[in-house]
Amino acid sequence: MSAVDEKGIAVFKRLIRYSRPYWWRIVIAAIGSLGVGGMDGAFAYLVEPVLRKIFSGKDTGIFVLLPFGIITLFALRGLCRYTNDYFMRSAGQLAVQDVRNDLYESNMRLGLGYFSRHETGTLMSRVLSDVSLMQEGVGSVITGLFRDGISALSLLCVIFYRDWRLALISFIVIPLTVLPAQEIGKRIKRLARQGQEKMGDLANILQETFSGIKVIKAFGLEQREIDRFRKRNLEFYFFTRKNIKYEGLSTPIMEFITSFGIAGVIYVGGSNVMHGTRSASEFFSFITAMVLVFNPIKKLLQTYNNMQRSIGAAERVFEVMDEKPEIVDAPDARDLGRARGEVEFRDVHFKYDNDYVLQGVNLVAKRGEVIALVGPSGGGKTTLVSLITRFYDPTQGGVLMDGADIRQRTVKNLLEQIALVDQETILFNDTIANNIRYGKIDATDAEVEAAARAAFAHDFILELPEGYETNIGDRGVRLSGGQRQRLCIARAILKDAPILILDEATSALDTESEQMVQQALNNLMHNRTTFVIAHRLSTITHADRIVVLEKGMVVEMGNHQALLDNDGLYSRLHGMQFKA
Numbered sequence: 001m002s003a004v005d006e007k008g009i010a011v012f013k014r015l016i017r018y019s020r021p022y023w024w025r026i027v028i029a030a031i032g033s034l035g036v037g038g039m040d041g042a043f044a045y046l047v048e049p050v051l052r053k054i055f056s057g058k059d060t061g062i063f064v065l066l067p068f069g070i071i072t073l074f075a076l077r078g079l080c081r082y083t084n085d086y087f088m089r090s091a092g093q094l095a096v097q098d099v100r101n102d103l104y105e106s107n108m109r110l111g112l113g114y115f116s117r118h119e120t121g122t123l124m125s126r127v128l129s130d131v132s133l134m135q136e137g138v139g140s141v142i143t144g145l146f147r148d149g150i151s152a153l154s155l156l157c158v159i160f161y162r163d164w165r166l167a168l169i170s171f172i173v174i175p176l177t178v179l180p181a182q183e184i185g186k187r188i189k190r191l192a193r194q195g196q197e198k199m200g201d202l203a204n205i206l207q208e209t210f211s212g213i214k215v216i217k218a219f220g221l222e223q224r225e226i227d228r229f230r231k232r233n234l235e236f237y238f239f240t241r242k243n244i245k246y247e248g249l250s251t252p253i254m255e256f257i258t259s260f261g262i263a264g265v266i267y268v269g270g271s272n273v274m275h276g277t278r279s280a281s282e283f284f285s286f287i288t289a290m291v292l293v294f295n296p297i298k299k300l301l302q303t304y305n306n307m308q309r310s311i312g313a314a315e316r317v318f319e320v321m322d323e324k325p326e327i328v329d330a331p332d333a334r335d336l337g338r339a340r341g342e343v344e345f346r347d348v349h350f351k352y353d354n355d356y357v358l359q360g361v362n363l364v365a366k367r368g369e370v371i372a373l374v375g376p377s378g379g380g381k382t383t384l385v386s387l388i389t390r391f392y393d394p395t396q397g398g399v400l401m402d403g404a405d406i407r408q409r410t411v412k413n414l415l416e417q418i419a420l421v422d423q424e425t426i427l428f429n430d431t432i433a434n435n436i437r438y439g440k441i442d443a444t445d446a447e448v449e450a451a452a453r454a455a456f457a458h459d460f461i462l463e464l465p466e467g468y469e470t471n472i473g474d475r476g477v478r479l480s481g482g483q484r485q486r487l488c489i490a491r492a493i494l495k496d497a498p499i500l501i502l503d504e505a506t507s508a509l510d511t512e513s514e515q516m517v518q519q520a521l522n523n524l525m526h527n528r529t530t531f532v533i534a535h536r537l538s539t540i541t542h543a544d545r546i547v548v549l550e551k552g553m554v555v556e557m558g559n560h561q562a563l564l565d566n567d568g569l570y571s572r573l574h575g576m577q578f579k580a
Contacts, residue, residue: 001096009316014314015134015311021098022091022094022095023091029087029088030084031083032085033149033150035084036150040283046288064247070424071155082255084540087351089111096131098461103127105128106320111120111326112149119201120204122200123320124203126317126320128203133313150301155293162289165268169265172261178353181304184305185305186303187246188308191242191243193316197316198235200490201235201236202236206229209225209229209243217439243418246357262288266287269287269512290340332410333410334409335412339401339499341367342365342367343401344363344365345364346388346399346400347360348361348384348394349364350380350383350394350401356388361549361554362554365529365531367529369529370532370542371529374546375550375558376550377535379551379552385417385533388401388418388531389414389418389501390406401414419496419524419528420492420501421485422504425484425487425488427487428489429473430471431468431470431471432464432487433445433469435472435491436452439493447494448468455489455524456519457489492524498533499529500525501531501533518539537574537578540560545559548569555569556569560579
C-alpha cells in the first residue's frame, strides 16, 4: 500500500471517529440496512419457487396473492430504507457538525501569526466549503457501505446458493475493475483538494470586494473586480469539469467490464436450460439476483469516489486542526492576579520570517505613565505593543510585567491586564450594549451605561431608535467613525485593565470627533499605564515620555520639549507636521 493510500485511510478513520458519539443512530440505521439487503436477497431467492408453483404447479392462489405480496415487500423495504437513510445521514450530519465546531475552535486558538500568513477567504472556505464536502461524503459513504454492502452480500449469497459455477463466471471479471476504480478515485481526491483551493480563491475575492465595496465604487473598478472573479470562477470550473469527467467514467468502465461476466452467464446458463439440465425458473431466479447485485456494487463504486472526494476535503480541514498554536501557556504559567502596571522591554528582538522588525529595544514604563511611540511607518511600533499582549513572542529578549516575564502568567490572565483601542474600530453585528460588554461579558446594564457615559457615548446612544438595544449592523456601519471609536473606548473602560494600548485611536477622525474621543481617552487613561501609538504628534505632547522608533530601534527618548530641543528625528517629524 502506498504512502498516499495509507494517509487517506488514516484521514478517513479519523473522520469516522467523529461518528462514535452517535453509535445508537448508526445501529438503528444498520438494522434498516439489514432489512433492505435482506429483502433484496429474499426477492431474488423467492423468484424461483414462486414461478415454479405458478407456471408448473398451476397454483392460482399464489398468483392472486402475488401482487399484494410484491406491494407489501416494497412497502417494508421502503420503510427500512427510510430508517437507514434518516438515522445514518443524521449521524453523519452531527459528526460533521462536531468537525466544524472543532475546526472553528482550532482557528480561534491559533495566534495572529497564523492569520497573517493565510488569507481570510481561504480560512472561511475550509470552515464552510470543505466541511460541507466532508458532510456530503460522510453521509453517503456510511450509508452506502451499510445499505449497499449488505444488499450486495445478501444477493451474492443467493447467487452462490443457486449455482456457484455460474456465480464464478459472472464475478471472475470483478477484480479487473479494482485497478481503474483506484486510479479514478485517486484523481478525484486530488482534484477535490485542488478544487477546494480554487474555491478558497473565490471566497477571498468575495471577502475583499464586499468589505471594500466603498473603495471599489469610489474608483469605478466594478468591472475589474467582475473580470477577476470571472477568471477565478473559470479556473474553479476547469477543476470541477475534470472531476465530473472522472466520475462519469467510473460507471461505464465498471459496466463494460462486468458485461463480459453477464454475457458468459447468459451463454452457459441458457445452454443448460435448452439442454434440459436446468429449469427456466431456476435460471430466471439466478439472472434476477445477478442483475440486482450489480446495482449495489455500482453504488459502492460511487461511494468509493465520494469517499475520495471527502478525504481530499478532510485533509485540508485536519491540516488546520493539527496546526499547533504558536502562543501557549508555559508549563509553569499561573494566574498572578491583577498587575500593578509596570512594563519593561528587555533587549527585545523580533523578526517576521527572516526580517528583523525590532532590534535591541530596552524600555521601562512605570505604573501610571503615558508612553508615546512615534516614528516613520514600518518602524515597529505596533509590533512592539503586540508583544505586550503576546500576540507574538520575542525572538530574543523578554517582556516583563511587574518584574516578571509575561510568559509566567497564563495567556488568559495576561490579557485580563490589558485593554486595547485600535485604529480599526472592530464592532460586531449585535446590539450596542453587547458590543460594550465585550470588555466584561457579565457586566450589568448599569455598568454598561457608566462606561458609555465615561466614553461620552451615552447621549448619542439614547438618540438611536432602540437605545442600548439598537443593532449597529455589520462592523457598525450604521454609526459614524467617532461614534464607533467611542464605543470601543467604552468597551475598554468597562474592562478596567491596569494597562492600556492605544494604536492610532484618533487617526481617522475629523477634528470635532477627535476632540470628543480625546476627552473619552483621557478618562480611560486615568491611573493606567498607557502606550500610545500616534502619527499625529499633537495628540501626544502630554505624554510622560515619547519613544522614537526607526527601523526597529529606539533612536530617541524623552518628553516633548526635550526631544524638540534635541533637534533629532522627532524634531524633524514635528516640523514636517507643523511647518504650515
